[in-house]
Amino acid sequence: MPDHEILPARTDTATGHVGTYRRVLPVSLERMYENALDWEHLPHVHSNSFAAIECLDAGAWGWRAAVVDGRGQSSVIELALDRSLRRWITRNLEGPNTGAEIWTHVFPVEDRRVDIVVDFFVPGVSAADREKVGNAYAGLYSILYDEDVAMMVERQRQLDARLNAGAVSVDLGERATLEFPVSVQLGSREFVIAAIGEELVAYPALCPHQLGPLNSVPLVDGTVTCPWHGYRFDVRSGSCVSGQNCRLQRAEVEERQGRVIVSTTH
Numbered sequence: 001m002p003d004h005e006i007l008p009a010r011t012d013t014a015t016g017h018v019g020t021y022r023r024v025l026p027v028s029l030e031r032m033y034e035n036a037l038d039w040e041h042l043p044h045v046h047s048n049s050f051a052a053i054e055c056l057d058a059g060a061w062g063w064r065a066a067v068v069d070g071r072g073q074s075s076v077i078e079l080a081l082d083r084s085l086r087r088w089i090t091r092n093l094e095g096p097n098t099g100a101e102i103w104t105h106v107f108p109v110e111d112r113r114v115d116i117v118v119d120f121f122v123p124g125v126s127a128a129d130r131e132k133v134g135n136a137y138a139g140l141y142s143i144l145y146d147e148d149v150a151m152m153v154e155r156q157r158q159l160d161a162r163l164n165a166g167a168v169s170v171d172l173g174e175r176a177t178l179e180f181p182v183s184v185q186l187g188s189r190e191f192v193i194a195a196i197g198e199e200l201v202a203y204p205a206l207c208p209h210q211l212g213p214l215n216s217v218p219l220v221d222g223t224v225t226c227p228w229h230g231y232r233f234d235v236r237s238g239s240c241v242s243g244q245n246c247r248l249q250r251a252e253v254e255e256r257q258g259r260v261i262v263s264t265t266h
């Protein structure tokens, strides 16, 4: 089987089925559930498809949210997860595609490999237009999963690598020879050492929320914004300035006789 395929609509039902998207993804079932429940990442990881989201309700059952898509159209979407059936149903409750439902089934193939089958149901589409509408949904899902798989694989890699390191100290050498930002490994964890004017700061390369990559984003006015859910952190204080209940750990940076020493205490 190819890595993904698009299957045509079933024409022998009255369900408004317009097509099926099928794909094998190199991730665990747990990462898939986590991703489905994670409404917060939509306008960040999928910024071309979603401009904004406001959560109306969320829990282990799923979530309901008001979203604005890439063309500025507003909808209310609900995602209901049923773990026992390895399935979630996404429904458009309000907005341009009201009544549309997307049923996603996940079949674990191996420990970190799933086969997903996504069925698109859109009411009121004529038989002649089914293929076009089905292909449009499949094309969108192909992009969304390209974006999600990068996030899920990276998060898994970071979870695998996460070990508890003891206190560690590293001598980076003469300050005059360093070009900031620099990355440094302290035990099993990577930190970014950056300069804010003359001041040096050290913060983790991974976001404390879900291990998003903070080393790939610029330091702006002493803050970094995580690309996965948009949490913004003040790297001096560690506080989350976008308002979520989350904190950035820091390492200590000091200069001793012109040399830069970074250390962590945990």
Ligand code: FES
Residues within 6 Å of the ligand: 207, 208, 209, 210, 211, 212, 226, 227, 228, 229, 230, 231
């Ligand atoms: S991983 Fe969620 S905001 Fe960084």
Ligand SMILES: [Fe+2]
Residues within 6 Å of the ligand: 035, 041, 042, 045, 046, 144, 148
């Ligand atoms: Fe996603």
